[in-house]
Amino acid sequence: MPAHQLAPDIPADVLAAEQAHLAESRAALQAMRLHAQSLSADAAGDWVSQQILQSLLDKRVAALADHPDTPLFFGRLDRSADDDLPGTIYVGRRHVHDGTSRPLVIDWRAPVSRAFYQASPADPMNVARRRRFGYHGGLLTAFEDEPLGEGGDIGPSKILTEEIERPRTGPMRDIVATIQPDQDEIVRATLTQTVCVQGAPGTGKTAVGLHRAAYLLFTHRERLARSGVMIVGPNRAFLSYISSVLPALGEVKVDQTTVAGLLGEHATPEEAMVSALKGDARMAAVLERALWLHIVKPEEGVVYSKGAYRFRVADYEVREIVASLRGTTRYGPGRAALAQRLAHMVLVRMEQRGESPDDRVQDAVARSKPVKQLVDAVWPKLVPQQVLFKLLSDPGFLAQAAKSDLSPEEQQELLWRKPYRGWKSAKWSAADAALLDELGDLIERTPSLGHLVVDEAQDLSEMQLRALGRRCRNGSATVLGDLAQGTTPWSTSSWETVLKHLGQDEGEVTELTLGFRVPREVLDYAARLLPSIAPALAPPRSLRPGAGSLSVRPGGAVADAVREALAREGSIGVIVPDSLVEEVSRQLDGLAHAVLDPDATEEHRLLIVPATLAKGLEYDHVIVVEPADIVAAEPRGLARLYVVLTRAVTSLTVLHGKALPAQLTA
Numbered sequence: 037m038p039a040h041q042l043a044p045d046i047p048a049d050v051l052a053a054e055q056a057h058l059a060e061s062r063a064a065l066q067a068m069r070l071h072a073q074s075l076s077a078d079a080a081g082d083w084v085s086q087q088i089l090q091s092l093l094d095k096r097v098a099a100l101a102d103h104p105d106t107p108l109f110f111g112r113l114d115r116s117a118d119d120d121l122p123g124t125i126y127v128g129r130r131h132v133h134d135g136t137s138r139p140l141v142i143d144w145r146a147p148v149s150r151a152f153y154q155a156s157p158a159d160p161m162n163v164a165r166r167r168r169f170g171y172h173g174g175l176l177t178a179f180e181d182e183p184l185g186e187g188g189d190i191g192p193s194k195i196l197t198e199e200i201e202r203p204r205t206g207p208m209r210d211i212v213a214t215i216q217p218d219q220d221e222i223v224r225a226t227l228t229q230t231v232c233v234q235g236a237p238g239t240g241k242t243a244v245g246l247h248r249a250a251y252l253l254f255t256h257r258e259r260l261a262r263s264g265v266m267i268v269g270p271n272r273a274f275l276s277y278i279s280s281v282l283p284a285l286g287e288v289k290v291d292q293t294t295v296a297g298l299l300g301e302h303a304t305p306e307e308a309m310v311s312a313l314k315g316d317a318r319m320a321a322v323l324e325r326a327l328w329l330h331i332v333k334p335e336e337g338v339v340y341s342k343g344a345y346r347f348r349v350a351d352y353e354v355r356e357i358v359a360s361l362r363g364t365t366r367y368g369p370g371r372a373a374l375a376q377r378l379a380h381m382v383l384v385r386m387e388q389r390g391e392s393p394d395d396r397v398q399d400a401v402a403r404s405k406p407v408k409q410l411v412d413a414v415w416p417k418l419v420p421q422q423v424l425f426k427l428l429s430d431p432g433f434l435a436q437a438a439k440s441d442l443s444p445e446e447q448q449e450l451l452w453r454k455p456y457r458g459w460k461s462a463k464w465s466a467a468d469a470a471l472l473d474e475l476g477d478l479i480e481r482t483p484s485l486g487h488l489v490v491d492e493a494q495d496l497s498e499m500q501l502r503a504l505g506r507r508c509r510n511g512s513a514t515v516l517g518d519l520a521q522g523t524t525p526w527s528t529s530s531w532e533t534v535l536k537h538l539g540q541d542e543g544e545v546t547e548l549t550l551g552f553r554v555p556r557e558v559l560d561y562a563a564r565l566l567p568s569i570a571p572a573l574a575p576p577r578s579l580r581p582g583a584g585s586l587s588v589r590p591g592g593a594v595a596d597a598v599r600e601a602l603a604r605e606g607s608i609g610v611i612v613p614d615s616l617v618e619e620v621s622r623q624l625d626g627l628a629h630a631v632l633d634p635d636a637t638e639e640h641r642l643l644i645v646p647a648t649l650a651k652g653l654e655y656d657h658v659i660v661v662e663p664a665d666i667v668a669a670e671p672r673g674l675a676r677l678y679v680v681l682t683r684a685v686t687s688l689t690v691l692h693g694k695a696l697p698a699q700l701t702a
């Protein structure tokens with residue numbers, strides 16, 4: 037097996053040459069920045085264009101900033117191809133060229149960089165040698181060579197191992213230097229391809245989703261700048277954790293939000309069964325009927341007066357127009373079309389009387405009082421809240437809208453126990469938010485983005501998936517999740533179903549199987565829960581042996597476990613049942629700590645994390661307090677415990693006063 041070469045065995049002159057290339061690249065980047073700064077927006081004609089150009093120039097200057105702690109390049113390819121491309125390529129976070137436009141660093145997303153991630157001795161992709169660089173405090177201190185042209189096998193990369201073992205502090209980092217081949221396939225999937233990734237905890241799903249967004253923005257810059265890319269995550273703590281990855285990759289124009297952020301921050305509590313029913317896709321047909329039931333059969337015609345004349349549209353003619361519009365357009369445009377069609381009839385009457393009215397007259401008639409009155413009576417202006425209010429408070433109306441889609445028991449379940457006085461004072465639940473959004477789209481079309489990345493997608497209801505789906509109906513999606521980590525009353529058990537409700541049936545389901553976060557010993561322990569929560573899934577695998585990383589302590593004190601962790605390097609998460617947050621905080625009195633808060637700007641090494649917020653996060657040392665209470669707190673408590681037990685990078689300590697769940701002790 038050809039060995040890796042890593043400093044200090046490497047020839048000093050080779051390292052010096054690479055350091056010189058780094059220095060030259062830094063200087064070139066500085067020159068690019070100075071050049072961008074020297075450009076003037078004055079060339080633009082008017083004031084508005086000047087402002088726009090200035091803002092573009094400012095962004096360009098900011099994008100060209102050199103961050104001394106972030107390596108400008110992390111890899112090098114020595115190519116054996118006889119083509120027009122350079123023989124040696126340095127792969128980095130962004131393009132850098134010198135004064136003669138000679139590329140010194142090539143963006144990791146460029147097609148030629150793909151070989152850095154994909155080439156292997158079995159398929160060298162015209163690469164004779166791949167070199168990975170190691171950095172320390174911004175200085176290039178080591179490299180590792182992988183000869184690809186000689187066949188055979190190349191062992192695991194030490195630089196990758198070091199990167200994975202690096203203690204975690206602060207927010208999530210990018211993985212651009214160490215993306216693995218199966219991850220790279222997903223990152224570089226074409227823009228039109230929707231991909232759905234099933235992966236055990238720590239297999240890099242979130243990382244892959246973020247890098248895919250960056251890749252697509254680079255590859256389809258103009259198209260996506262117009263239509264937009266959005267990341268949807270499970271909660272604000274998670275968003276705050278991932279918030280710096282895309283900016284570090286040079287992408288600042290990506291919206292990152294939660295489902296609540298997108299659909300409305302409604303959170304009035306309701307029974308889990310009601311939420312689950314409201315999340316069921318059958319509600320879509322019920323809502324559609326409920327909306328169109330608001331149209332009233334026209335019993336009168338319109339009389340439009342102009343001077344001494346009266347122009348009439350008969351009641352049966354109004355009925356015909358309404359019937360022809362109903363169901364062929366969205367509700368809002370249908371209303372506008374009804375006014376225009378009525379006005380058109382009036383105009384025809386005017387012409388019959390020898391007048392020659394133009395389009396302005398038609399608009400004026402459409403906006404006239406008699407036409408407006410009729411439209412309001414027949415096709416009333418509605419907001420989603422009015423429709424949902426009626427549906428959830430009026431049993432007769434609900435029965436009419438539900439038809440046979442909902443059983444009488446289910447209809448009973450849906451009705452508010454204590455109805456609100458009106459739609460303006462109604463308080464909505466999180467599940468209602470998706471229903472309101474569906475109604476909103478039935479009234480006016482929701483614009484579509486170019487690409488949507490949905491993380492922890494196993495937790496979304498069918499109605500929430502529909503809401504996200506309509507935001508990428510003219511685009512594509514990256515759907516990420518783990519069927520074993522579903523903790524909502526409506527968690528899915530099939531990715532095909534998720535793709536169907538998202539409206540992306542053609543999406544390809546793929547799997548990431550190798551864990552980069554959780555040590556093997558800890559992962560095996562957590563996997564004891566799998567037969568109970570997701571029996572169809574294979575046990576997860578970990579890249580990291582992590583012997584001695586697990587400690588299970590009956591009756592152990594939190595403060596002791598925390599002190600032990602503080603003596604080691606890295607972040608500490610004390611994950612507790614939500615009901616114990618205050619008590620555990622008291623027990624840690626005297627030890628500097630904070631309770632996880634998505635809005636906090638300060639960084640804390642020691643955090644108390646409510647179990648329901650732990651999803652997607654990771655800490656070097658995790659202390660889990662009272663698993664039995666975490667399980668008992670919610671219907672899918674065992675899945676919550678699985679999430680909680682798989683947050684550790686280096687060590688997991690489980691403290692319990694009560695008996696552990698049977699699955700863990702079996």
Ligand SMILES: Nc1ncnc2c1ncn2[C@@H]1O[C@H](COP(=O)(O)OP(=O)(O)OP(=O)(O)O)[C@@H](O)[C@H]1O
Binds near residue numbers: 200215235242243651
């Ligand atoms: N190729 C890689 N190189 C280095 N680190 C990686 C790589 N892939 C993933 N990681 C790291 O592994 C950890 C877990 O990744 P990530 O959070 O994306 O996993 P996940 O599959 O979304 O996990 P979960 O299901 O628990 O949310 C992160 O610290 C991430 O940076």
